[in-house]
Amino acid sequence: MHPYLKKLVQSFNISPSDQPKLEPLLEQVSAYLAQIEFISRNSRDGATRSERSDTPPLYLDGLATDDHSPEELVRLLQEQSQQYERQITQLAAVKLGLEDSLSLLNTTLDATNDGLVVFDKHHKVVAHNKLLTDFFGITSEEVEHSFVGRKLKEMLKATVYNDDTLLELIRFTNQNPAEKAQGLLHFKNGTYVECVSKPRFLDHRIVGRVWSLRDITDLKQSEEQARHQAYHDNLTGLPNRALLQEQMQRALKSAHHHEHRLAILFMDLDGFKYVNDSLGHDFGDLMLCHAAMRLKDCIREIDLLARYGGDEFIVVMDEVTSVKQVTELADRIIKELERPFFIRGESLYMTTSIGISLYPNDGDSAEGLIRDADMAMYHAKAKGRNNYQFFAQELAVLSSYRLSLRNKLKTAIEEEQFSLVYQPKVTTKENRIVGVEALIRWKLPDGQVIPPDEFISAAEDNGLILPISDWVFEEAIKQAKAWSDVAPSYFTVAVNMSARQFQQPDLVENLMALLHKYELPTRFIELEITESMVMEDVESAIRILARLRKLGIRIAIDDFGTGYSSLGYLKSLPIDCLKIDKRFVDELFKSKADRALVSTIIYLSHVMGVQVVAEGVETEEALKLLDDMTCDLIQGYYFSKPVAPDDITVMLANNDTSEDS
Ligand SMILES: Nc1nc2c(ncn2[C@@H]2O[C@@H]3COP(=O)(O)O[C@H]4[C@@H](O)[C@H](n5cnc6c(=O)[nH]c(N)nc65)O[C@@H]4COP(=O)(O)O[C@H]3[C@H]2O)c(=O)[nH]1
Structure with a gap:
């Protein structure tokens, strides 16, 4: 003291x-x-x-x-x-x-869900929590030296091999003490940890650094799940279009680097729509899953199989060494899908059409190769389905021709470049005209005539078919009205209906409005629809056809025998006439099977009360045979080519107009 x-x-x-x-x-x-x-x-x-x-x-x-x-x-x-x-x-x-x-x-350190460690400006640990030690599997005492030297190496062992993110972060923060650093650590136990390091300031001076680590495994997993969903088809689990594009880019890069060849096989199931429409979408879905499994079995590990659209699949074949290797795969796929599918107690047959493009022969972009394979697939369909076709430059030429047609079509209506010609339908026995079929013609200003087979499908593709069809209907009705005074009561003018037109909700109303406008009784008009148009949606087709028929309009099924229809379903269709496709008529003298088929079609049609017309009859011989088979009517060059309306007027004047037809 x-x-x-x-x-x-x-x-x-x-x-x-x-x-x-x-x-x-x-x-x-x-x-x-x-x-x-x-x-x-x-x-x-x-x-x-x-x-x-x-x-x-x-x-x-x-x-x-x-x-x-x-x-x-x-x-x-x-x-x-x-x-x-x-x-x-x-x-x-x-x-x-x-x-x-x-x-x-x-308390905050312990209560937080993040692992935390606080350093002072001399890199000395000031505070840390238990979670931090848990992440790295170290003790509290080890934290003191954890972020430097040998201990750091120990600590890094917790993360997966070659994940040196933490090392990079430490390096970065040492070089940039005033900066925030952020990275993702992947731990061996599967967890993903987001690591953030921020400088601590006091009075504008750096006094240390805080590191926080957050387990974001769940987030990462849901991200992965979302990514999987975004890149895979829900139904089949196969990669979808988006993933296919990505994988193809990668495969093309690697093929370019290693000088490999690739093959792209574009597959479209034949008649799948029919399965969907007749057996229901659930059934169709099952069928697609089964088909996907079979396709998967056909390819190698290194190949990629993706679902491109509804019933479209694509295989990207990697490391192609020969064309033979590709054709073998295409054959295998065709065979594999030809085997019957047993689904819900039903046995079903399915085929596929395949289009093939090759890298580098046909191009080097994913989009281009898919487009080429798609084009080749259409070619395979046109060749009768259940086959494969390689892309050829001619197909591209054809497709660009179609494109130029489409552009020209736009002005065709305004400039009145269309006209109608009419081909008579006559009785097989007496060759008496009972009706005509209206057929469109397109004459370009330079005089070039383009056949309907070439431009109708192009017009279908770009929607121009609707104004064209409207024009055809009005023109045909106008002409039918002109003939109605001279023609017998059974005389009909048949008009081809386009697929798009058939799907228009106001089809019946529009047609009736036109008939009303020209005061033409409905019985003068016959509508020709194709089997495939009916098969698009059988139930709705039946409803529309029944309505039209009730109003007095006749219905004919065109090109019969070329689609998927069976004779069995005919009885449920409200139709008046069936037109046997020219292809069968052409084969009458060449194929016994076709002759038997034509005969059966005629017989069954009669049983069902449906009139039969044979199309494309060119010879007397064919006419006679068809007469023997009791075919009711014929249409073809034998009697007359499609001609101008005035020619029909003359024919009608010379026609036997007795009403006993
Ligand atoms: N070699 C040969 N050919 C014969 C013979 N008899 C008739 N043909 C041709 O066969 C086609 C019959 O018409 P389609 O089956 O309805 O087939 C038509 C039809 O599907 C479509 N089409 C024609 N006009 C129209 C139209 O106004 N609207 C729609 N949507 N399609 C049309 O274009 C197709 C082709 O029409 P066209 O070229 O006029 O060809 C016509 C006709 O000229 C024959 O004895 N020998």
């Missing part, structure tokens, strides 16, 4: 029991006295009055205590002690605040 304090205790007679209470204060005072003693040496008058003796003079703020009475001294000391008490109270509050902050920090 300071000698003056001793003196003080003695002079104020402070009891020994009270002395401990005063002790903290006395200690403070003692420290203070030591301080003022130092100050006193530099007192205002500069005199050094602090010669060391047993009772050196006491100075308070430069005032020697010897100069003051004890009362004054006590007052001064009391003032000082009060000041100390205030300071102590303040300090205690600050300490409490600090303790509170520390406890808050510790």
Whole structure:
């Protein structure tokens, strides 16, 4: 105790029991006295009055205590002690605040879902939590040295091989202490951890760094799941169009690099629409899954199989060494799909048409190769389905021709480049005209005539078929009205209906409006629709046909025998006439099977009360045979080619118009 304090205790007679209470204060005072003693040496008058003796003079703020009475001294000391008490109270509050902050920090560190470690500016660990040690499988003691040297290597062992993200992050933060750094760590136990490192600032100065680690495995997994869904077809689980594009880009790059060849096989199931329409979409879905499985079995590990669209699949064959290898795969696929499918107790047959393009022969872009294979697939369909065709440049020429046709078609209607010709339909026995078929002709301003087979499908593709069909209908009805006065009552003008037109919801209303406009009785009009148009949606087709028929319009099925229809379904169709396709008529003398087929079609049609017309009859021989087979009507060059309306008017005038037809 300071000698003056001793003196003080003695002079104020402070009891020994009270002395401990005063002790903290006395200690403070003692420290203070030591301080003022130092100050006193530099007192205002500069005199050094602090010669060391047993009772050196006491100075308070430069005032020697010897100069003051004890009362004054006590007052001064009391003032000082009060000041100390205030300071102590303040300090205690600050300490409490600090303790509170520390406890808050510790609780926060433990409660957070992130692994945290806080460093000071000397890279010393200031704080960390348990999660951090869990992530790396280290102890709390090891954290101290964890981010440097050998320990860091140990710690990195927790992440997957070759994931040196953490190392990179540390390097980056050492070089850029003021920057935030962020990375994704992949741990051996499968977890994905997002790692963020931020500098700590105090008064605009960097005082250290905080590292936080967050387990984002769930997020990553749902991301993966979303990615899988975005890139795979829900039904078959196969890669979809988007993934195919990506994978093809990669395969093309690698093929270019390694000088490999690729083959793209574009497959379209034949008549799948029929399965869907007749057996339902659920059944169709099952069929697609089965087909996908079979296709998968046909390809090698390195090949890619994707679902491109409804019933379209694509195989990208990698490392192709020969064309034979490709044709073998195409054959295998065709055979594999030809085997019957047994689904829900039904056995079904399915075939496929395949178009093939080759890299680098046919191009080097994914889109181009797919387009070429698609074109070749259409060629395979045209060749009778259930076969494969390689892309050939001629197909591209054909396709660009179709494109140029489409552009020219746009002006054809406005410039009245279309006209109608009419081909008579006559009775097989007497060759009496019972009707005509209206056939469109397109003559370009330069005199070039383009046959309908060439431009109708192009017009179907770009939607121009609708205004063209409207024009044909109006023109044919106008002409039928002109003939209605001279023609017998059974005379009909048949008009070909386009697939798009058949799908128009206001088809019946539009047709009736036109008939009304030209005051033509409905019985003069016959609509020719193809089997495939009916098969698109059998139920709705039946509904529309029944409505038209009820209004008195005749219905004929055109090109019969070329589609997928069976004779069986004919009985459910509300039709008046069936036209046997020219292909069968051509084969009458060449193929016994076709002859038998034509005969059966005629017989069954009659049983069902449907009239039969044979198309494309060119010879007397064919006419006679068809007559023997009891075919009702014929149409073909034998009697007349399609001719101008005036020629028909003349024919009608010379026609036997007896009403017994
Ligand atoms: N070699 C040969 N050919 C014969 C003989 N008899 C008739 N033909 C031809 O066979 C086609 C019969 O018409 P389609 O089967 O309805 O087949 C038509 C029809 O599907 C479509 N088409 C024609 N006009 C129209 C139309 O106005 N609208 C729609 N949507 N399609 C039409 O174009 C197809 C072809 O029409 P066209 O070229 O006029 O060809 C016509 C006709 O000229 C014959 O004895 N020998």
